[in-house]
Amino acid sequence: MSKKKVPKVQMTMDGLNRLLRQYQGQGVLMIDQEGEILQANTFFLDASGYSADELLGSPISQVIRITDSLQHIYARYFEANMSMEQWEEQPKAFIQARDGRILSHYYSMIEFMQGNRTVYIFLLEDQTEPLQLNLLQQFSDAFLKDVNLGVILIDLNYALIDISDMACRVLGLERSSILNQSMEKVFEAVPIQHQLVQKTILDGMVVRNHAVSWMNDQERYELLLDSNVLKDNQGQIVGAYLIFKDVTNLRSLEEMVQRSDRLAMIGQIAAGTAHEIRNPLTSIKGFLQVLRRTFEVRGMNKEQGYTEVMLTEINRINELVSEFLLLSKPKHVIYEQTDVSLVLREILPIINNEAILYKVHLQYEAAYHLPLVIADQELLKQVFLNLCKNGIEAMVDGGILTITEKLDLEERKVSIEIHDTGPGIPVFVIDKIFDPFFTTKDSGTGLGLSVCQRIIHDMGGSIRVASKGFGTTFTVSIPYS
Incomplete structure (x- = not known):
């Protein structure tokens, strides 16, 4: 036996405005049959943080995620002539606020005709504290902002629903510009095979402790990823999550x-x-x-x-x-209080003569009154000469070699930066330059940088290298007491 259809009520603009005033204490959206937002009242705008210009003409899915499709909801409400009391559970919508918060709210709908088109009023049920986060949502919000983990949430449409601050920092993304965007668009600059999130995640592909390398502004991160799907009470997949931690230092x-x-x-x-x-x-x-x-x-x-x-x-x-x-551990090493500036000034003439042979200009930027470090002066000279010689030889067509003294008060270290303007070190090579016998020179032994690293490590210091495709910087850091 077929159910009798409810006749659609014609409504004028005056009638519509009266209706909106009647529900001015609730969030109200007017949408068409395709789900395009036609109007939003002040209450909804204030609660969600959007402006009217941002919402009008936009699909309702941009700001409200409902637990069913619009077409199914229309059918259940109106075509089947069901009243709210006949629902097993009052339907709930999840509002995506402009600042990224997810606000849950019960809703109801009113259908009417405006001219020759069908229009719907979407009502968010009034509460004592409208659109407030519950305790679990507050925890979720704080978790995404404070936790030192990368967290990415996506829905069934492969759209980004939320992302943690740490994930934005590591991936080089701006949160406000990517929320509700397709993951394909979020990572459009990255080849599909190298994208951090794959569409297969929504098929239930579980990942545990998957190691991934990620480059962000020439800085490489080593990440460990976990991912899984999210299911509702009926066991249906409603989305997926991806969590990663930065293990670069490890x-x-x-x-x-x-x-x-x-x-x-x-x-x-x-x-x-x-x-x-x-x-x-x-x-x-x-x-x-x-x-x-x-x-x-x-x-x-x-x-x-x-x-x-x-x-x-x-x-x-x-x-x-x-x-x-x-x-092997150098024999007859004399560790004593050493002025790094004095060591550099003693070998500057040697470095300068080498630079002249390669048509390289030498710049020395001193930092006065550097604290003394515990080191062997002769071995320090060997390190600085080796690094400067490498930098000079890298600039086959001439260039600038800059030696800079720096004092790191926070880390309590004296640092010497040796920067050349050569072609730089390729990414696939830079991790190997300190390995014994690895060299890019035709006549090199591949032991120079290994020896330098061993000398500085024995002094309690470190050597770091940075290369961004144009020039290379070696930084020698030695702690001071």
């Missing part, structure tokens, strides 16, 4: 420990074999020097040239063995 510590272990192993090998290598080399070098002198006396210039080449190569082997020995 990963850096793990890499540092691994690198330190490799250096220690190489150092042990070097310490045990260096003398065994040097003893025969000393004998060979001595006899070659005798031969060179003999060839010189007898005028055998061709043979003399051969001996000079061999002696040069033996000296290279000796230098390599010396670098090996420095990978």
